[in-house]
Amino acid sequence: MTDQHPDQHPETVAITAGRNYGGKALAPPIWASSTFEVDSVADGRRLATRPKAPEFYSRYGNPTVNAFEDAIAALEGAEAAQAFGSGMGAVATTVLGLCSAGDHVVAQRQLFSSTALLFQMVCPRLGIEVTLVDAEDTQGFVDAVQPGRTRLVFVETPANPVLQLVDLDAIGSITGPFTVCDSTFAGPLITRPLEHGIDLVLHSATKTLAGHNNATLGVVAGEKDLVWAIWGYHTIHGAVASPYDAANALTGLKTLGVRIRQQSESAQRIAEFLEGHPGVERVNYPGLDSHPQRDLAKRQMALGGGSLSFDVAGGGAAGERFVEACRLARMAPSLGGPETLVTHPASTTAANLPDEEREAMGIGDGLVRMSVGLEHPDDLLADLRQALAASS
Numbered sequence: 001m002t003d004q005h006p007d008q009h010p011e012t013v014a015i016t017a018g019r020n021y022g023g024k025a026l027a028p029p030i031w032a033s034s035t036f037e038v039d040s041v042a043d044g045r046r047l048a049t050r051p052k053a054p055e056f057y058s059r060y061g062n063p064t065v066n067a068f069e070d071a072i073a074a075l076e077g078a079e080a081a082q083a084f085g086s087g088m089g090a091v092a093t094t095v096l097g098l099c100s101a102g103d104h105v106v107a108q109r110q111l112f113s114s115t116a117l118l119f120q121m122v123c124p125r126l127g128i129e130v131t132l133v134d135a136e137d138t139q140g141f142v143d144a145v146q147p148g149r150t151r152l153v154f155v156e157t158p159a160n161p162v163l164q165l166v167d168l169d170a171i172g173s174i175t176g177p178f179t180v181c182d183s184t185f186a187g188p189l190i191t192r193p194l195e196h197g198i199d200l201v202l203h204s205a206t207k208t209l210a211g212h213n214n215a216t217l218g219v220v221a222g223e224k225d226l227v228w229a230i231w232g233y234h235t236i237h238g239a240v241a242s243p244y245d246a247a248n249a250l251t252g253l254k255t256l257g258v259r260i261r262q263q264s265e266s267a268q269r270i271a272e273f274l275e276g277h278p279g280v281e282r283v284n285y286p287g288l289d290s291h292p293q294r295d296l297a298k299r300q301m302a303l304g305g306g307s308l309s310f311d312v313a314g315g316g317a318a319g320e321r322f323v324e325a326c327r328l329a330r331m332a333p334s335l336g337g338p339e340t341l342v343t344h345p346a347s348t349t350a351a352n353l354p355d356e357e358r359e360a361m362g363i364g365d366g367l368v369r370m371s372v373g374l375e376h377p378d379d380l381l382a383d384l385r386q387a388l389a390a391s392s
């Protein structure tokens with residue numbers, strides 16, 4: 001079962017948790033088997049009807065995947081966790097597994113683009129009504145809940161890509177609907193949503209948790225009964241995590257502490273540099289005093305994190321020139337890996353959103369999102385200086 005490590009720091013838990021894959025190996029063995037032999041009819045019946053049996057059929061459970069789930073449950077202080085084949089697998093399976101036609105959902109307006117499309121296009125098509133609320137509008141979330149009808153309140157903090165924050169204490173104290181937080185941009189060393197009363201925390205583990213751009217993986221964690229209900233729908237929906245990706249993520253997790261500390265330190269330096277540069281109009285980073293919710297950041301974030309975004313002066317053309325001029329920072333989607341990455345959301349991840357939604361989310365034409373990696377910060381600053389000169 002899930003290891004709990006109440007007396008250890010999360011940096012330690014990231015190393016010690018998730019070893020229940022059988023055997024004595026310290027590095028995670030990859031159980032590359034889609035099926036497992038049963039001993040008897042009674043054994044088969046027991047395994048097929050027991051949630052998350054680790055050795056029956058890998059769509060139901062898999063020892064390597066289960067070890068990853070145990071590690072995340074321990075890091076989030078959760079009873080149980082369920083892994084998926086991607087972050088969107090976690091988001092869609094959780095939402096569609098818990099909601100039915102006629103239900104009402106309150107969702108944050110500023111969300112990861114595919115999650116936004118789920119709430120704006122897929123849910124209405126299935127008869128699930130959605131009310132959108134701005135991240136900063138704390139009372140708006142409370143007021144939007146319809147007693148007896150609202151099934152789910154869904155938030156993401158910090159929000160992609162403009163880094164707005166949501167007050168988790170306020171959302172966690174909403175009673176009635178399930179509360180769900182996408183914590184991909186923070187992660188368990190920065191914010192633990194369950195400690196704020198949130199029911200379910202979910203991640204694109206593709207990003208900071210795995211941390212090396214070598215796994216596509218998602219996970220949701222919370223109380224056992226709720227996670228097992230989502231597990232049941234997941235066996236139907238089929239967004240199953242691969243044991244190879246789970247093993248890569250288990251390896252990546254061991255360095256989560258040092259990675260997130262270094263990335264936060266470098267991101268802080270870069271954010272301060274950009275804020276003082278005439279070629280930049282606005283910098284979004286929770287570690288800056290200029291962040292509009294700086295007090296909230298201090299209350300619910302232990303570190304600033306590795307992601308930031310900024311508006312390059314000169315609008316869309318300058319933003320496009322900037323991301324193409326970066327040399328050390330690579331132009332690619334994703335975040336939380338060793339390589340510093342830049343994206344131009346208006347032409348990529350946000351390109352499928354209607355114009356007015358893009359504006360409401362704060363995504364301007366000159367906006368650049370940056371995931372700060374593990375290169376020396378001086379080398380990153382040199383790259384940004386030359387790219388800003390080239391794009392002005």
Ligand SMILES: *Cc1c(COP(=O)(O)O)cnc(C)c1O
Binds near residue numbers: 088
């Ligand atoms: C990347 C991301 C997702 C989706 O995860 P995938 O692993 O790409 O499916 C969801 N939420 C946030 C905040 C993300 O950054």
